[in-house]
């Protein structure tokens with residue numbers, strides 16, 4: 001159950017004028033603290049406060065610490081409190097009795113874990129309130145580790161308290177946590193203890209009550225769901241509508257033509273298909289499971305399956321494509337493989353398959369990426385590949401790609417250029433999509449087994465160049481039914497200048513041999529991409545996705561670094577799966593869609609998070625010290 005309207009409670013009032021000013025802002029609840037050690041105590045002054053001046057829509061809450069039932073009932077009767085908030089050691093029985101007279105809010109103090117006794121209070125309170133441990137009741141300014149709320153299994157709505165300021169309040173209410181009913185604002189809104197700043201309170205109330213931008217309407221309302229009678233192949237020249245083609249230097253023409261004809265010859269040949277299928281099964285580890293994510297489904301109120309590409313050998317979907325292309329390279333009698341890599345995953349996949357087939361391997365990698373992904377560099381070297389750091393440009397994927405192409409031009413006869421995503425000149429985008437389409441092929445029969453139907457309502461995938469999304473969408477594109485949704489990396493925000501959201505901010509142009517959407521300035525210069533995830537840090541998108549976007553067959557939504565990092569934490573805590581940051585972008589889509597209980601949603605979990613542990617650990621605050629956040 002998602003609690004729709006959020007409760008805003010302002011706590012710790014004690015001054016008549018200030019109380020009236022805050023009351024005018026009409027929070028849902030106002031709290032008065034009966035606890036002598038607190039600077040906000042009203043035990044002796046409550047009789048002087050003009051409680052009747054508070055608008056009737058605002059519930060007055062008495063906050064007590066280990067007081068007797070008589071005391072509680074007394075203040076309810078004398079001062080007309082609509083609710084009592086209990087701090088201390090009251091029993092469930094105490095709550096049950098008190099609840100006959102007013103609303104009961106049971107407070108729990110915590111830091112890094114939910115208290116074990118929360119479940120005992122299920123059914124005898126109206127709300128729980130989770131506050132930071134180790135502080136006197138009311139207003140210490142300290143926060144607890146909000147991630148523990150993902151572990152809440154109760155059915156009593158709860159409020160979150162403890163050091164919330166404007167931003168934390170809004171962020172918390174954005175978390176997809178069922179039964180989270182609202183926030184408690186206290187010390188961070190004060191001028192002095194007990195005196196609130198009405199302007200600050202007003203700003204937060206206004207923001208919370210405003211419809212959140214990404215919750216407005218249906219972001220997929222323009223999708224065109226029409227059955228078409230063909231799978232998504234480009235035409236003879238590699239065009240998906242107006243996107244695609246092969247824009248290559250004269251010097252590469254013969255190479256690309258050769259690849260085109262060999263690809264055409266083998267892609268449907270039985271012997272090739274068998275060899276490819278065998279390696280996918282025995283070497284890559286396919287089929288990958290389609291896992292029904294129970295707790296994630298509960299969080300979002302629909303049926304969520306994870307396609308576990310993270311369980312492929314080397315930790316991501318990339319190997320599917322590499323095995324296919326490396327087999328083609330053998331058919332073409334090529335003597336060595338060159339590749340480019342961003343996050344290092346494609347480099348590792350290529351180095352892996354080259355080692356297995358005994359082919360020399362050269363991997364170009366942006367210098368910046370070699371630093372961000374040290375372990376993958378070591379893996380490639382261990383696998384016998386030569387890693388060549390690229391120091392030009394932004395020192396990331398696009399520069400590595402330029403260098404790899406340059407090398408290929410200089411060694412056209414003996415070298416196979418192995419592209420890692422559904423980008424580049426025809427036939428690469430089609431070929432990569434086809435090798436990755438094993439993902440949606442498996443989803444179909446796996447879903448039929450589990451749900452009795454082959455086609456899900458949604459398929460969600462992240463989009464860097466677009467290979468895992470292409471593979472996950474492939475066999476659903478013609479059904480006119482499944483909503484296909486891609487997550488592109490918004491970085492620090494679509495309009496921040498630090499983004500990789502090509503569909504949102506890009507325009508048509510030619511990049512790495514294909515006509516597609518890309519991020520460029522007015523002079524047609526490529527704009528550097530930014531994303532916290534190295535694998536999505538690419539200023540273009542494959543032509544198939546440009547076409548899916550253009551025809552509205554698929555929707556593409558931008559996911560910020562922050563949203564992805566939060567989604568990663570959510571999956572780790574709810575399912576015990578640490579996703580790659582790339583894949584976390586796809587998971588973050590769940591928060592943007594209006595999902596129904598009957599909806600079957602498949603999230604393509606493109607890779608695992610081992611490679612990202614350093615980024616995760618730098619990103620998440622460490623709560624052990626419970627630092628004062630001042």
Ligand SMILES: *Cc1c(COP(=O)(O)O)cnc(C)c1O
Nearest residue numbers: 421464465466467468582606607
């Ligand atoms: C490389 C990578 C991506 C992005 O590449 P696509 O071609 O868009 O799939 C996504 N997820 C993971 C885990 C990756 O390694």
